[in-house]
Amino acid sequence: MGSIEKRGKGSFRLSIVTGYDKKGKPIRERKNVKVKNKTLAKQELAKFEAEVLSGDYSKPNYTRLEDFYQEWVKKYAEDKLSPRTLREYKSIIEKRILPDYGHLKLSNINAMHVVNFLDDLKDTKNRLDGKDEALSPSTIRNCYKAFKSMLTAADEFDLIKNNPARNIKPPTVKQKKPLSYSREKIDHLIKCINHEPFEKQVMFWIAFVTGCREGELVALEEKHILNEKSAILFEQSLSQQQSGELLIKEIKNGMEGTASIPSELLEMVTQIKNRRKKEFIRTRDMQYDPNRVFLFADELGKPMRPDSVSQWWSRLRKRHHIDGLRFHDLRHYSVTYLIQQNVPTKSISQRIRHRKIGTTMDIYGHHIEEVDRAAADHFSEFFKQNNSHY
Template identity: 45%
Template sequence: MSNIEKRGKNSFRLNVIIGYDANGVPIRERKTVKAKNKTEAKLILAEFETEIHQGKYVKTSSLTLRKFYDDWLEKYANDPNNLSPDTRQNYVNILSKRILPIYGHMKLSEIQTIHIINFMNDLKKDGKRLDGKDGSLSDSSIANCFRAFDNILSRATEWKLIKENPASSIKQPKVKSKKSDVYSSVELNELISLLDKYPFHWRVLVLLAITTGARQGEIAGLEWKHIDFDKKTILIEQSITDATGVGVKVKTTKNERNRVVSLPVYLLQMLVKLNSQRTREKEQMGDHWEWDDHFFIFGNEFGKPIRPDSISQWWRRFLEKNKIKKIRFHDLRHSSATLLINEGVHAKVISERLGHADISTTMNIYGHVLSEADQAAASHFDSLFKK
């Protein structure tokens, strides 16, 4: 049962009875709308009634974005099954420092698509960096800001606080992939020779990065149980993360892509030696050993895993001291893939070693290298035809 009440000029209140309480008193859903006349109001009432009966009606919430942020943080973001610690911290920083200061006072129902469009356009201007440096935000930073805004509004939609997510009709900002700088085989040989002057575990760590293409968080998460010395393989199934307010934690690999990677004999021999050193350290520490359920390859003397950012920090110092061409530690992963491509290793094998979701990811990232290798392969036919 439903009816219309005139509330003023071109204003009508729609009433729909959705049930009765224990005392038989009607439970009504109400909504005030603008209409030219009663006939138009009746058409709106019919749509309103249909939405209610189909379960599509969402009652406008008076909750502001700032107030909802607390619910989002407690009921969604703090659950590691929803967001990784790194992603959670990234979203929290973006929401608290960029989005809430501008839109926090607004009701969820008041935030419209145009607000998000304006927000994204504003991020492209100079002076939007939070670190005080000159220049504009990177494409990836802008894309992360959009993801954070979209995420919190998606939760508001799922929890029936708003009818639809105003960000859903906006295309996610594109991130232009930069061509990674890599080391050639000659440069890698020079690099390896320089490592002889450094502590043994750093030599092993860098060689593992080059040969397996593992990410630095995955290298930090490697344990001795992951090495099969008989089969000459290593299992990459977990990673280490160190997020502000959370601390060092073990998590799954990116995209939960576990993989078994074959190792060269030379590196296996180094790992045998390192294993002996680490085992002696553990025995000497006795009850002072931390992380009883884990035995990390690159843990400290107490058994705590190395932080991923410690790896990149050491790497930068190593390059500066030895005046080597500067690339990111992550680019050793790209150097590994490039080296294998140039040696004629099949892209599917490389994809499996890197833990890509499918071979198309490998083709997209290393397409230019594969193209160069293909051109080199074609040139071999010139000598054949000349003969």
């Protein structure tokens, strides 16, 4: 049951009774509209009543974006984002989004605000570092993702009806040139690794054989070495917060899984594990975490930071004049090697813990096409044997 109340020239308040409280007092949903006359107001009332009764109506929220920011940090971002990504998004929001859009009510933000935000970023005048060149597509894309993250949280918290950034297309980021791979490069890399301390050799082999990430590598504990299966379980990752504190979190995309390893690597890893367990027993009262035995840690059990792995790798590259190969690229080398050995793509995708096989295809499609071309060439021998003319 609805009613209309004239509030002023061209202004009406619509009211819908949705029920009654314990005292019999009507419970109403109200909405103000600006239309020319009462006939048009009645049409708006009919639409409003249909929205309310169908459950499609959500009350306008008057929280400003800048007021919602801290709620987003505490109740959404700290749980959903890695510390590094959170730092980046906070910087973008505080420097680029809140100054221009912070005063807006969440309910008033629409798709055009997001479009205008992205369009403004293309203007060289809006750079924060003073350089006279446009922001890269990847930087603009990250700005979009930061804005979208806030609006996604507001949507999930039912503070807005729909996420206005949902259907906006950010700039396409140019795909990086495929990583140059060859067996000769791998063989050279292995020769260099053989001159490193034993622990570093083991780190290299785990990364290359399993395709794990730096954060997953340094988060490995002795319990993750599955001797009976000759496999390693990846179920957590380690990152460093801005305060310097090390944080154990779930693996990227929540994709836990095991990766089988050769017996030779299992033997190497077992040596590291036994060494750590002995140190743990000897210094139990001084251990960094009395409930965990990390594989790659100091004598008191404090695990290596992910950036320490990258720093060691950078020094190794410099000593041996190895160009353009990050530690993370061992993951790509691992996948490329398996593709060239004709391991099924689905098995590779599961091994490196991609949520979808399409992700593996997108990243490594060029290598898969090369192997597929080679597979087709094998059939040429049948045509060579057939001397008949067409």
